[in-house]
Amino acid sequence: MCLDGAGAPRLTDVCVEILDGVTAVLGPSGSGKTSLLNLLIGFEAPDRGTCTASPTAGGQALAAYWVPQNFGLWPHLTAREHLRAVMPGAETDGAARIEHVLAAFDIGEKAASHTGEMSHGERARLAVARALASSAAVLIMDEPLASVDPARCGAYWRVIRSELRSTGASLVFSTHAPDVVLAEAEHVLCVTDGKLLYAGAVQDLYWRPPSEVLARCLGEANWLTCDEVALWLGMNAIPGSSCLGNGEAAARRPEPPEGRVDLTDAAPRQPARTRALQFGLSTKLGAPASSRALGLNISTDPEAGTTSPPPPGSVAPVRSAAFTRSGETLSVCLRPEQVEICRVEHSSLVVRSSQFRGAVADVELEHRETGQVRVFHHRPAGPGLAPGHCVTIRTLLSFLLLFCGAGLSTSCDRSDTPRLGVRESHAWPVPSDGTRIPAVRGIALSADGTEIFTIDTAARLLVLDRNGTLLRQWRMPESKAGTPEDLTVLRDGCVAVPDTHYHRVVVFDRNGVLRRQFGTYGTGPGQFVYPVSLAEDDKGNLxxxxxxxxxxxxxxAPDGKLLAAFGGFGTKPGEFQRPAGIVWHAGKVYVADSTNHRIQAFTDSGAFVGVLEVPGAPAGLQFPYDITIDAHQTLLVAEWGAGRVSRLGLDGRLLGRFGSPGTDMDQFLTPWGLACDGTSRILVADTGNRRIVELRL
Incomplete structure (x- = not known):
């Protein structure tokens, strides 16, 4: 499908099918987003090709409703009359709903005002409120809320999400903001210079982009070839391969994993399962017969049928992260949250500059030996790197270590892997912090299990009831240098937080009053570099x-006196690489030795007991980040790299597993912490999905 313009085409060779749910049309100003939406709603017709857009209303009053860039408001009507004009049943029982929708968008006080008496932002909110009031089957919005105060946009998007859930409507909206796409959309169309570069799932594009250009559509990305992986990360990305792509080494290069698109020598695979958003057309190949008919199909060929293939660059919805191959080059995309840049005493990598931008920091590094310079994007808890610091780069990705021959098992469980008997699960989003939705990291329970304590990337300690309702909150004393990762509810009801980037332990009472703190920066007795987790024994020792x-x-000791120290940096038994979680039980301390992918046991006096493993039956842990013990005296482990929760016996025997990497209810993205009570309840800090998940066994 093509749409001509003055001097240059506005859209060229666009072929796409819009899917049911929430779809974002993403691109810079002038890219063709508005032109595509104009075709979708029927405001314009293509100059070549076909555009079929005939959604059926079903139970809704209207098939589709449009919010154009100029809002399309009626100057002779008041705000209240705008909603009354489109709302089904407004004359009989719609008065209360009209007032509710106006109030939700903070324009209740303008209910009797005409549009000429409203600000630009108020008119933008009224346009969105009117669309939601229409109860149309499909809402089409051109950059909704773009002119609204950013500090308030998060609240209005929550209203939109709530209305979509209650009505079952679909939404297609345009935007130039990647953060809005990540927060609100399931599917995304990337448009640039009138061309459609990508059509597919948001999560696929974010975690498994087919190219560097597409990776950057959704924000910062570290795109590395295998040579660059070897140089900057200090590892051979593909054993036995060469980035030059020639000769025997290239012949041994592994094929991309299932679902990965090779743009140079294969047509893109179609997703195995989709629900077509059909505007009167047949469902996509493989869609269930019961799929809801709500979609758009655009083709370059006037004779084309209704199942045109997706455009080049689309990818099948796969779960596992993977290297991407383009031509003869193997590359990997590491998002900022998958990279950790740590200060060390000596390294080949030196910081030239560091710019902390809140959610992401841009660090310019120089490689001493080669003189090469490049910028890495990472997501630190706060500023902390300065020019001249020596650093090392850690990738928190099990798939990268798999390609490096680290000997880890894959994240795909074998069919004989025991399952954790989860009978139901629930999830609660992390409460917003202004326009931000922070990610939860640490989680703990009160002694009676009635209160949930969490700490997030905004340095907030949140206390929720057992149903996820926020009861109270407070912040860490300082957070400019970074935020903590864990917290523990002590026997006396106080809350202890290892304040990682301030090299101390901070203790609050249950209401947030600071009681005490101890620790300073250093490597001596009683000092800390990065304290990250803590546990308490039956005598109150920490x-x-x-x-x-x-x-x-x-x-x-409870009074802060140092009693013992054990371990050290390394890979040998009794040594650690990022001990990330710890629990005390019956005279022993169990430690989640994260980067060594194992659990180690010590007596509570510090004597090494052993690595928990059963000969011939390894648990295959992948970045265990937290550990706790349940009422059955078995260990529960949150595996950051595998996106799952595992149950182990005290001997290390694998007893059950639940989860895989992803965003569904039975999946986790980089789970950071977990807690359990004395019943059958497990709470998981599902960090990457910015939610708390409750599992009932």
Whole structure:
């Protein structure tokens, strides 16, 4: 399908099918987003090709409703009359709903005002409110809320989400903001210079982009060839391969994993399962017969049928992360949250500059030996790197280590892997912090299990009831340098937080009043580099994990006196690489030795007991980030790299597993912490999905 313009085409060779749900049309100004929406609603017709857009209303009053860029408001009507004019049943029982929708968009006080008496932002909100009031089957919005105060946009998007859930409507909206796409959309169309570069799932494009250009459509990305992986990360990305792509090494190069698109020598695979958003057309190949008919099909060929293939660059919805091949080059995309840049005493990598931008920091690094310079994007808890610092780069991705021959098992469980018997699950989103939706990291329960304590990437300690309702909150004393990763509810009801980037442990009462703190920066007795997790024994002694080159456990008496220290940095038994979680039980301390992918046991005096493993039956842990013990005296482990929760016996025997990487209810993205009560309840800090998940066994 083509749409001509003055001097240059506005859209060229666009072939796409819009899917049921929420779809974002993403691109810079002038890219063709508005032109595509104009075709979708029927405001314009293509100059070549076909555009079939005939959604059926079903139970809704209207098939589709449009919010154009100029809002399309009626100057002779008041705000209240705008909603009354489109709302089904407004004359009989719509008065209360009209007032509710106006109030939700903070224009209740303007209900009797005409549009000429409203600000630009108020008119933008009224246009969206009117569309929602229409109860149309499909809402089409051209950059909704773009002119609204950013600090308030998050609340209005929550209203939109709530209305879509209650009515079952679909939404197609245009935007130039990747963060809005990530937060609100299931599917995305990337448009640039009138051409459609990508059509597919948002999560696929974010985690498994087919190219560097497409990767950057959804924000910052570290795109590395295998040579660059070897140089900057200090590892051979593909054993036995060469980035030059010639000769025997190239012949041995592994094929991309299932679902990965090779743009140079294969047509893109179609998704195995989709629900077509059909505007009166047949469903896509493989869609269930019961799929809801709500879609758009555009073709370059006037004779084309209704099942045109997706455009080049689309990818099948696969779950596992993978390297991408384009031509003879193998590359990997690492998002900022998958990279950790840590300060060390000596390294080949030196910081030239660091710009902290809140959610992401841009760090310019120089490689001493080669003189090469490049910028890495990472997501630190706060500013902390300065020019001249020596650093190392850690990738928090199990798939990268798999390609490096680290000997890990794959994230695909075998059919004989025991399952954790989860009978139901629930999820709660993390409460917003202004326009931000922080990610939850640490999670703990009160002694009676009635209150849930969490800490997030906004340095907030949140206390929720057992149903996920926010009861109270407070912030860490300082957070400019970074935010903590864990917290523990102590026997006396106080809350202890390893304040990672301030090299101390902070203790609050249950209401957030600061009670005490201890620790300073250093590697000596009682000092910390990066304290990250802690546990308490039956006598009130605290065991604190730390990493940062001084990876060890320190034991403190209730009065803060240092009693013991054990461990050290390394891979040998009794040594650690980022001890990330710890729990005490019956005279022993169990430590989640994250980067060594194992659990180690010590006596509570610090004597090494052993690595938990059963000969011939390894648990195959992938970045265990937290550990706790349940009422059955078995260990529960949150595996950051595998997106799952595993149950182990005290001997290391695998007893059950639940989850895989992803965004569905039975999946997790980089789970950071977990907690359990004395019943059959497990709570998981599903960090990458920005939610708390409750599992009932």
């Amino acid at each position: 065991y604190v994990c730390e990493y940062g080159g001084n990876d060890r456990i320190q034991k403190f």
